[in-house]
Amino acid sequence: MIGRFRVRTDLAMENGEKFEKDQVEIPGVEIKKRYNRAREVWTTLVKIETEQGARLMEKPMGTYVTMEAPNLAVPDEEYHREISQEIARCLKKMLPKDQDCSVLVVGLGNRDITADALGPMVVDNLRITRHIVNEYGVAAMGEDHVIRVSALVPGVMAQTGMETQEILQGVVEETNPDVLVVIDALAARSIRRLNCTIQLTDTGISPGSGVGNYRTGLNQETLKVPVIGIGVPTVVDAATIIHDAVAELLESLEESEMDEFLSELISPSMMSMYVTPKDIDETVKRLSFTISEGLNLAFSSTSQSK
Amino acid sequence: MIGRFRVRTDLAMENGEKFEKDQVEIPGVEIKKRYNRAREVWTTLVKIETEQGARLMEKPMGTYVTMEAPNLAVPDEEYHREISQEIARCLKKMLPKDQDCSVLVVGLGNRDITADALGPMVVDNLRITRHIVNEYGVAAMGEDHVIRVSALVPGVMAQTGMETQEILQGVVEETNPDVLVVIDALAARSIRRLNCTIQLTDTGISPGSGVGNYRTGLNQETLKVPVIGIGVPTVVDAATIIHDAVAELLESLEESEMDEFLSELISPSMMSMYVTPKDIDETVKRLSFTISEGLNLAFSSTSQSK
């Protein structure tokens, strides 16, 4: 948050980086990095364990796993199966241990806005099983244990006239899933992160995050079941890249001067603009496939062993 | 229902026609026709008033309004505004008299199957107001009275793993609409009716109807609020047109012979086939626009006067 121009990021890792520069340890926050050479993925685990840590990180207490895979931005015949496997590995750690649990996957965002369509498109590729198990029993799936998967694309408030939280509350009460997995397109702080970073968190979705901006959080507190959030940054606010370009230039300025200066520089029309790569349509399609495959792997009992 | 091969229709009017041929009056059923010359629309009002009538018509008790507008199948620059106005007129008679009521519009069907996408596409064009009125009050709309409109595209069971009824029950309990308006693509009995007939009914949606086939009814009994169903036939089952072609030929046969004969004629692979016009993609797009405009007109208070 810099003056009136809040530089917005939905990635916990990016908030951590502010401290990293100064090589300061953040009290109540544990950060671990590891590199998977075979899959070419950096995984950063951020655990915010105290209220103080939450304040410093500007994120709720909980676990945040961020996978960085530069390859993701590049097309691949196999739709990056190696990333899907890494997503499955991380997701399974957050899912209930019960091998017969039921999961409701929610694809947030607006299907008609390319950069915001990630959530709905992930749901399109999911293997849905709840209705089959409910009708024919676990045996029908040819397995001993089956995670029952249901899914919903609730739409955004401009399309529904309802808060996403209202819709989910109703559906959760009626169908009683053990856990929610909520997918959303995020705004990133850095162009470098676009479309090649995936964040999983057990804190759900925060108010004000996402390309479409939610007004109320989707989390255990509001929905009465655990909520796992999966987000991928697909846009950077136009104001953010100008801020960054100018920031270095103006390191000497006081913060209040900076604020004033930027408010002149960034016109109101800029506020509804965002920056995307030229191939965003194709990119979102590929990404949604990689993620849904990750979910399918995590939910299939054959991969349960690992 | 003819032997094993139930000839399926979702239009009450078509069930009425069976009796018409024989010029028999149907006890407990009132049928009225009128022609609007200016709008070139035939309107048939079917009122099923007794249990006996319901049995004879194979439809629940209630009111069914069917609009036949052959023009609908033909493209028109104004998207058939005259039909939208007729829909609005009929719909307003079924809506609660309260000018501040709230309506939840539900677009049934599968967005990814052209012939079944009518419901979702109608919702795409609706003017949604509930969230605005809830946030800023009726005054924000510049009107004295505002019907609050919300909308949902729940998806079909293969996509969600949930019964449509489960989803709607949850959302209805959470958001408390006064009435539901449920839009669905139907299967017709006659090719002549495809894409130019619109049925409105205060009995909701029956189990087994619709292109996608619902297992449980969506009506006041199951959802605890009045449910208005709006349906347009967009397909005819392939088996139906064969049945009809052959039926005349075989009028002399006993019903059991007929059944046996048809079971040889109609192969199992035929069962998942349906008949549509070549231009179904374009037709569904146009139809959805005409209907959503009808809804928009019905919900706007300026037209409330008429």
Place this chain on the structure above:
Amino acid sequence: MIGRFRVRTDLAMENGEKFEKDQVEIPGVEIKKRYNRAREVWTTLVKIETEQGARLMEKPMGTYVTMEAPNLAVPDEEYHREISQEIARCLKKMLPKDQDCSVLVVGLGNRDITADALGPMVVDNLRITRHIVNEYGVAAMGEDHVIRVSALVPGVMAQTGMETQEILQGVVEETNPDVLVVIDALAARSIRRLNCTIQLTDTGISPGSGVGNYRTGLNQETLKVPVIGIGVPTVVDAATIIHDAVAELLESLEESEMDEFLSELISPSMMSMYVTPKDIDETVKRLSFTISEGLNLAFSSTSQSK
């Protein structure tokens, strides 16, 4: 052709079957069948070698390869790679032997009509190389020999106001490909063949064939370069299935009586109707992928050896 109601098929194999029933050999026509057990594909090779054979088969002289793969109608994680390989094998036999030749792939049909969108969708998935080789040379592709692939989706006459032949003639003259590969959605005679049969022929596309019906042929005679046609039946005319249903019934009738009888049975409105499976949207998407992968394999020099 039965009286006025021509029962239309674009598959040479289906015309051959009429004779098969009677176990008659067709003069000037050679028919060979083989079954690939591993790939579960039946391949029928029809060679029409004389004018008489062409008359009897109602198809131009040339080679017709039909692949029947019932599995194709069923979703598959690998998008039926085994069928793609079989397509590549058959196609390579028809392509020029020159390993540096250039191919123009043409996706016929109307992108906005699901059942007719196969051609355009195949082109969407192709690996296009002509512009890269022209700009940077063969070496840029890391190969000794490269088939230069270009592609065009010309649209249908209602969209362009031009005959497809006019457009292709101009583009062929300007860009000089060595061979054309033309993809089209076909009308089949039997529901059993829908979406699981692929026909390759060195005779191009005949007038009157395809879902959209072409008025002039696309072949070596009209376009001055060899034209390979690849077709998949995605629809059956509604009139055809009625004809078939009734035909057995009426075997005793004279042909002229049959004609009269059918003309009463099949209403004019039936003429623009066709029969498709419910999941046509998804099916066409899958099929287009399988075929484009077949083309990509056939055009890649690494697979040239086999």
Place this chain on the structure above:
Amino acid sequence: MIGRFRVRTDLAMENGEKFEKDQVEIPGVEIKKRYNRAREVWTTLVKIETEQGARLMEKPMGTYVTMEAPNLAVPDEEYHREISQEIARCLKKMLPKDQDCSVLVVGLGNRDITADALGPMVVDNLRITRHIVNEYGVAAMGEDHVIRVSALVPGVMAQTGMETQEILQGVVEETNPDVLVVIDALAARSIRRLNCTIQLTDTGISPGSGVGNYRTGLNQETLKVPVIGIGVPTVVDAATIIHDAVAELLESLEESEMDEFLSELISPSMMSMYVTPKDIDETVKRLSFTISEGLNLAFSSTSQSK
């Protein structure tokens, strides 16, 4: 052009504005502005009449009409019919006087990239008449004179492997239109112009312009028929908005310093980024409709009188 960072604009008017600031008259260039109060449209006419003028304006000699209609960015029930009428008026001035001429409309750009899909989408809504007049004569249209309209969506080089110019040359030679009207999405210099500015020019399309960047010009010289270009800016390069933000700040710097400074500021990854409004998908859909209606009006003989 500022050092290595060419600030790109496809709008002649924007190049004119550089001079405007300094209130300098540009030799060989005539600029006229007028405001249509009823339609709320500013029209700027730029005539580049000499080679010197062309050099100063960095645009070929010819006529450029730019319509600015801030309303365009706002949804409107009538799809901005008043702008369509203004487009028709300007276009008719550039069309041949022959009321029986034939026009080939070309929709440039990539249908699969939202911001670049304007051209293809305009063509989707056109009334195509050439094939009808060729088949049934002018009388079939119920008019004395008919402009024969044909259309083509050639695709971009990555999709076709061919230069757009090659494809058009072939089709022009084969079908002999009297004039081409070429529609393209442009890159603008200023966010203020996005999606509310339309440029018509009799100089066709310049190399390097458009969202997709053409390598060869499409104009009378290359295609042997007059080429009218219609463009709408739908994106701004991300580098441009940073340049602009910083430029004022650095007015004191030498141009070479500026260049160096910017090359540090603007990372290579920025180069494939662009800035669009959040609602670009919906906006392009609306715009394409307004423009195609403008073309339909200009080509219909009933409006020929005015």
